[in-house]
Amino acid sequence: MTVHTVTRHDISFDSSGDTCAAWLFLPEGVERPPVVILGHGLGATREMRLDAFAERFAQAGIAAIAFTYRHFGDSTGQPRQLLSIKRQLADWDAAIAHVKTRGDVDGSRLAVWGSSFGGGHAIVVASRHPELRAAVSQCPFTDGLASARALGPVGTMRLLPTVAADVAAQAFGRAPVMLTLAGAPGQKALMTAPDALPGYLALVPEGTTFINEVAARVAPTITSHRPGKAAKRVRMPILFCICDHDSVTPPEETLAYAKTAPKGEIKRYDAGHFDIYLGSAFEAVVADQTDFLARHLEA
Template identity: 75%
Template sequence: MTTAHSFTRHDITFPSGDSTCAGWLYLPTGVTSPPVVILGHGLGATREMRLDAFAERFAQAGIAAVAFTYRHFGDSGGHPRQLLSIKRQLADWDAALAYVKARPDVDRSRIAVWGSSFGGGHAITVASRHPELRAAVSQCPFTDGLASALALGPVASLRMTPVLARDMAARVRGKAPAMVPIASAPGSPALMNAPDALPGYQALQPAGTTFRNEVAARVIPTIATYRPGRAAKKVAMPILFCVSNTDSVTPPAQTLRYARTAPRGEIKRYDAGHFDFYTGETFETLVRDQIEFLTRQLRPAPASTP
């Protein structure tokens, strides 16, 4: 019977723009030059919020993993804090790729990207820009800002207008940002206010987490116009889309339309909510499917048989 690889986890930092990103590197023990997958999270989330769970499983399958936190969040650098910039986050992905390609202890010709939620949209964008990648995984992805804004509802969207105006003024004056909640109860102004959003985010936070449930409001217009799903048709390598059939945050119908345009796309659908993907039986099913996909594309060395 084949056994799982043991692994070691290392604290890492790498430069990005004017600051640094903090992360974890997972290396399968005793494997020379393993393939590697880079993991990035969703809206305002940090790597402590279950990216480690996925990375550990990938490492046990013989695939090295880098799980990182975007600048301006958690223990990564960047000021002001809680600034969610799509342009900067995509630059962080590029910086993570550059970091991996400079490491002599992984196979720089077998690299994949893995993103979840907002990071799932980034994974599509990054894969479309980096044809040298071997594979990509896009989990419960944010693919269309307009579709997500409609899911949020016009009333809730309008209620964020005053704080957006305050933050734009603060930006001009060089003052501290005005914040908007990432997740809140239904009917409350936030980036996500579906019934499962606030409890879903809270369930992902371990004790002592660096997560803060707020971001600078200036991101609101850029989220509404960000449509990473459009880049799916430009993704040359195999890409796995893991889609929630009941997703309250990233509507599945639009995601599926985009996913079907990827030339080498594979689609897996799950009868579980957006935030169920990270824990319990849904997580177990997802991570098995993702390991099967990544193993086919990256061909890691098998663990020894006792």
């Protein structure tokens, strides 16, 4: 396989009046290449290893756009650190619409790629966009109740006063009350598995600031969110990359949902939720994803 030289461009696109900051990775020597859009997980930005995946895809002749959701990182949107499932799905729609206007990529050969919470978004987006050629859902969040069970009843109860305070703040137009995203076991946070905090921090490159908090009002919407149910409505090929030792998005539920996708392909890895971005686990998963995307995007 030809390994292309890759150039990275800073781009942005509009989403409901705000701006999503993004990178476009273009393979040199390929005229109007197919393209894959990459979105990250819970509170994460594109700097946290999305570039590593995007660069590999572009080396294989597939253009890649890695973007940051509104309200996070260097994308706009007020208040900051607001995690809205509805708005993030709208950001995906905006990214797809933007790709279709570009002359330097082939918007008719388009795929989506999401990881963790974004892996759940990729399933929903694929179910809503039949024009897509393919989708990749990596260590996906598929079932809020399953993830709540992973947090445990005590961990869940610990969040309630902060959630109530933020809901009140929203009602009275005050600044959001924040909740820690990833914490140590026993802390008040959305994720408290032993590998959650070190796993998140390992993805942050030197010189990049990762704000480890979100507006607490998101917690109830996460618990009720079940994007895995959309898998049965995904008509194009979709690759599920499942970590067998996932402490955040339990693999049993993900596997059950993945099996309902009419054209689903399943790959399993001897890895934890955060291992998949680095080292040998990354090398294994990115090779499988590149092969899958090249086949279905005719790269």
